[in-house]
Amino acid sequence: METLLISLFIATILPIVAKAPLAYAMFKDRGYNNRYPRSQQAGLTGFGARAKAAHENSFEALLMFSPGVLAVLALDVATEWTQYCAIAFIFARIMYLIMYWIDVHIARSLFWGVGFFASLAILWDAMVQVAAIY
Known part of the structure; x- marks a missing residue:
């Protein structure tokens, strides 16, 4: 169970970690525009655009991972x-x-793909474990 909690913690902070290269790219672009950061991000190219996409995808991955881990933890399976x-x-x-x-x-x-299928496997295993109980 400790492994799942640590993994959930890491997955939760990964979007913030992924923001650092994006902030760096923004700073290198024209200086970090804290007044309109999303407008500045929309104009990034190359590394900056990839950093933005990686940052955004980290939130999407967290949404896929969290339900399975939370189900496993809540159901104690x-x-x-x-x-x-x-x-x-x-x-x-x-x-x-x-x-x-x-x-x-x-x-x-x-x-x-590995991350996606790992997320699905966790949720699937929670369903299998609960079905075996009932």
């Missing part, structure tokens, strides 16, 4: 499998960010 899937998700998401930032698109897509 954590298994080794769910813990391995949570670790795989975190690893895949970190690698996804790195691949996005350095523009390795095929590896980025593969890591996205």
Whole structure:
């Protein structure tokens, strides 16, 4: 269960971690426009545009990951499998960010897929475990 909580914590802070390269790109662009940051972000290209997309995708991934982990925790049906899937998700998401930032698109897509399927596997395992109980 501790592994799931740590994974949920890491997944929750990944969008904020992913903001750092975006903020750097904005600063390098014309100085960080704190008054209209979204307008500035919309005009970014290259690394800045990729950093923006990686940041936004981190929130989307969190929305996929959280329900499964929360279901497993709430129902107290954590298994080794769910813990391995949570670790795989975190690893895949970190690698996804790195691949996005350095523009390795095929590896980025593969890591996205690993994270996506790990999220689904956690939720699926929660459903299987609950069905076995009832």
